Amino acid sequence: MKRLINLLLPLCGIGMALAVWWAASVAVPDLPSPVRTWEESKLYILEPLAKRGESDQGILLLAYYSLMRVARGFLLGVVIATPLGFLLGVSSTLTKMFDPIMQVLRPISPLAWLPLGLVLFQKSEPAALFAIAVCSMWPTVINTMMGVRAIPQDYWNVAKVLRLSRTTTFTKIIVPATLPYMFTGYRLSLGIAWLVIVASEMLTGTPGVGGFLWQEYNSLVYAHILLAIITIGIVGFALDRLMGMAEARLRASS
Amino acid sequence: MPFLEVRNLSKSFPSPAGVRHVLSHVTLDVDQGEFVSIVGSMGSGKSTLLSLLAGLTVPDTGTVVLDGKPVTGVRDDAAFVFQNYSLLPWFSALENVRLAVQAAFPNETAASQKRRAAEALDRVGLGNALERKPRQLSGGMRQRVSLARAFATEPRVLFLDEPFGALDALTRDALQQDLARLCAERERPVTTVMITNSVEEAILLSDRIVPIVTGPPASLGSPIVVELARPRTLAQLAHDEQATHARAHVVAALTASLQRRNRSVSTAAPSALSTTEPVKEAL
Numbered sequence: 001m002k003r004l005i006n007l008l009l010p011l012c013g014i015g016m017a018l019a020v021w022w023a024a025s026v027a028v029p030d031l032p033s034p035v036r037t038w039e040e041s042k043l044y045i046l047e048p049l050a051k052r053g054e055s056d057q058g059i060l061l062l063a064y065y066s067l068m069r070v071a072r073g074f075l076l077g078v079v080i081a082t083p084l085g086f087l088l089g090v091s092s093t094l095t096k097m098f099d100p101i102m103q104v105l106r107p108i109s110p111l112a113w114l115p116l117g118l119v120l121f122q123k124s125e126p127a128a129l130f131a132i133a134v135c136s137m138w139p140t141v142i143n144t145m146m147g148v149r150a151i152p153q154d155y156w157n158v159a160k161v162l163r164l165s166r167t168t169t170f171t172k173i174i175v176p177a178t179l180p181y182m183f184t185g186y187r188l189s190l191g192i193a194w195l196v197i198v199a200s201e202m203l204t205g206t207p208g209v210g211g212f213l214w215q216e217y218n219s220l221v222y223a224h225i226l227l228a229i230i231t232i233g234i235v236g237f238a239l240d241r242l243m244g245m246a247e248a249r250l251r252a253s254s
Numbered sequence: 255m256p257f258l259e260v261r262n263l264s265k266s267f268p269s270p271a272g273v274r275h276v277l278s279h280v281t282l283d284v285d286q287g288e289f290v291s292i293v294g295s296m297g298s299g300k301s302t303l304l305s306l307l308a309g310l311t312v313p314d315t316g317t318v319v320l321d322g323k324p325v326t327g328v329r330d331d332a333a334f335v336f337q338n339y340s341l342l343p344w345f346s347a348l349e350n351v352r353l354a355v356q357a358a359f360p361n362e363t364a365a366s367q368k369r370r371a372a373e374a375l376d377r378v379g380l381g382n383a384l385e386r387k388p389r390q391l392s393g394g395m396r397q398r399v400s401l402a403r404a405f406a407t408e409p410r411v412l413f414l415d416e417p418f419g420a421l422d423a424l425t426r427d428a429l430q431q432d433l434a435r436l437c438a439e440r441e442r443p444v445t446t447v448m449i450t451n452s453v454e455e456a457i458l459l460s461d462r463i464v465p466i467v468t469g470p471p472a473s474l475g476s477p478i479v480v481e482l483a484r485p486r487t488l489a490q491l492a493h494d495e496q497a498t499h500a501r502a503h504v505v506a507a508l509t510a511s512l513q514r515r516n517r518s519v520s521t522a523a524p525s526a527l528s529t530t531e532p533v534k535e536a537l
Contacts, residue, residue, distance in 0.1 A: 154340045158308060161334040162357045172353060176344040 032223040040223035048237045054207060059227065066197050066208035069125075073132025074193040078186060081137035085144025085185070086174070095145070110196040114203050124204035128197075135196045139188035147181025148174060161170050180251050187243035194236045209235070255322070256283035257445050258307070258411070263316035264471070265302055274469035276302050280316070282464060282474055287443030291456035292474070293504060294466025295512065300449040301415055303472075307447060308332060310412045320411065330358065337416040339396040341388040341403075348384040349374055351403045351468035358407035374406035375399065377439070378432055394425035398432065405436050412437075414448040418455065427488060430458055434485060453504050457497055458486050464509035468514070475507045 018034050025033035032040065041059075043050075048060035088095045108130045117127030155177055159169040201210030209228050216224035263280040266273050276299040284290050294300050305311045309332075310324045318325040320332075331352075340352050348370050351371040359367060375384055378398040388396055396419065404412060418426045418432070422464055437444060437459075456463045457480055465475040482491075491497040498522055 131409065154336065154338060157310070157336065158340050158342065160328055161308075161332075162329055162354045163328055163355055164353070168353075168357070172345075173342065197503070208272075 023039055030222060032226060037223040037226045041227040044224070044227060055214075059205070059209075059231055062207065062209045062212050062228075063231055066201065066210060069096070069128060069201075069206070069208060070132060070190075070193045070197045073129040073196070074136055074190055075134075076129055077133035077137035077189060077193065078140055079201070080133065081140035081185070081189070082144055082182065085135075085182070086148060086170075087142045088141065088175075088180070089145040089148025089254045090180070091214060102138070102141065105134075108135075110199045111203070114200050119193075128200040128204055128206065129167075131200045132193045132196045136189040136193035137194065140182070140185035143185030143188070145182045147178035147185075150181065151177045180247070183243075183247045183250050187240065187247055190243055191236065191240055193230075194239060198232055257286035257288070257321055258282070258284035258447070259319040260307065260444075261315045261317050263303070263306055263318065265299075265306060265311070265313050266471070274334055277306075277444075278471035278473055280472075280474050284445060284447060286445055287458055289437065289446045289448070289461045290477075291448045291450055291463050292466060292509065293453060293463055294468065294472070295451055295508070298466045298468050299472040300451075300466060303466075304413055304415050304447065304449050305436055308334060322507055329411065333404035333407050333412050335397075335400050335412070335414045335417045336421045339388065339393075339400050339420075340435040341396055341399055343388050346385045346387055347380060347391065347399045347402075348372060349407050350388070350399055354403045355406050371402075374402040375434065377405070378402045392425075393421050394429060397421060397429055397446055401429070401433060401436060405440075408442075409444060410442065412444050412446040414446065414450075414452065415456045416449055419451065420451040426455075430455060431485075431487075439483065443481050453486065453501055453508075454491065456480075456504065457482075457491055457500050458488060463500065464503050465504055465511070467507075469513040475511065478507075480504045 008143055013218065025031045025036075044057075044059045048058040050058040051061060088098065100231040113131040113134050114127055117130035118124065121127050121130060149192050151174065155173050158164075159173055164172065197208065198210035198213065200206075201208045205211055213225055213228035213232075213235070216222075260280060260282040263277060264275070265277045266275040269276075280303060282290075291434060292303065293302055303309070304357050306313050307325070309318070309327045309329060318328065341347075342353070345353065348368070350369055351374055352367060355362075355370045355374075359370070362370075372381070372384060375381060375398075378401055380398055380402065383391065383395065388399070391399065397420075400417070414433075418429050421429060437446065448456070448459065453463075462476045463480060465478070467475045469472045478500055480496070482494065482496050482524045
């Protein structure tokens, strides 16, 4: 009975959201209704891996392009952010030095970074990676830093009393103690990276979910905008869940 | 010359209410192989004293000389047991001990380091729990791992900071006996300084007991020698005349210093409190 309710309640929510959507489509003639959206999008969903042309591809294929771009940008960000987080966590001098810069850089929108990336790298692909990396690295930096600072005095005492070398202290104490925090950072960073991808694809016109969205807006196929939006949401949700599961497993094993 | 020579040690910490003098003019000698307990109530500066002796913190004034050399940092022949186990939760019991062994005997092969760690755990009765993580062990077993970690490095000096303070009474008894046995089994004698708030524990384990004269700032009272044959048991201590004598001595020293503190607190109080209500003398 309880399981049934747990299944029914989300379905009720989705039904209500669809109702609002339908009502809005009645009020605004340009907005396709849920049914029309399905009719016009089903080719993309039922043949998700079809490639009919450079910009006319199945939705999974488009999502795959976006995901690969996100993966590269995210990895680039993580590779920079993790060591930076450790350094800032260990050294209060470095923190004092770089905290103001960090606080100023953190709230900058991907839309602002992208033109700078284009100026720096001349091409749209590296510019997109640059924007993703720069925007998504901050949660990892901050969480890793916090994780290092949250290491209990007990563990530092162990390092001191056992006279562990710097390397041993790092690999045997600092990294394992910080790992759960780091992973929370990765999860948040990946979420941001996925937010950035759409904006960067829209601006650079590269193939992917975001690029598709912008192109279909320009071609006046509004149903596909909704298809892209829903896809972005579902993929983002799935990413967050996957990272959440990895995080939970990590916490359980340490 | 004593093995551990402490002269005129003082330590203070900055605090929101101004400088807090925790220890002043602490002087103590410990002979090689001797087991000395420093007994005092909570918050009396005992732990601060121990970390000064171990080289974990630097005194404001005074010197600590261990085996002829001034203490400036943690020595490689010293081992530490903390009240809160201080085991690394991501490592098994064996790995926790092995970390200490690796640091203490860096030139040995991995196999022999592992053997040392396993043997040390075996000696505290944990030979069948090598692969368990700390959270799979009871409090008593965790502290046994800590003891194994300390003894595995074959230390010449042992610093124990309320080692059994977090344990229930029965477990505490068992671990006290374990510690006494580990000390007795050593080929080379180990010089031990233990901090405790239990007079019984001090009598059970020590050659000499030094009461803390409560502060702040705290200092040390005159030592009381415990001349009881070993092995000692709590049951035996309950009736032994020597033990009763020592207990009375230590308790008298501790309560005298506590009363002094209470008196000084209540005479100092009226200036801090409202003057409308007279503060009663505590004694």
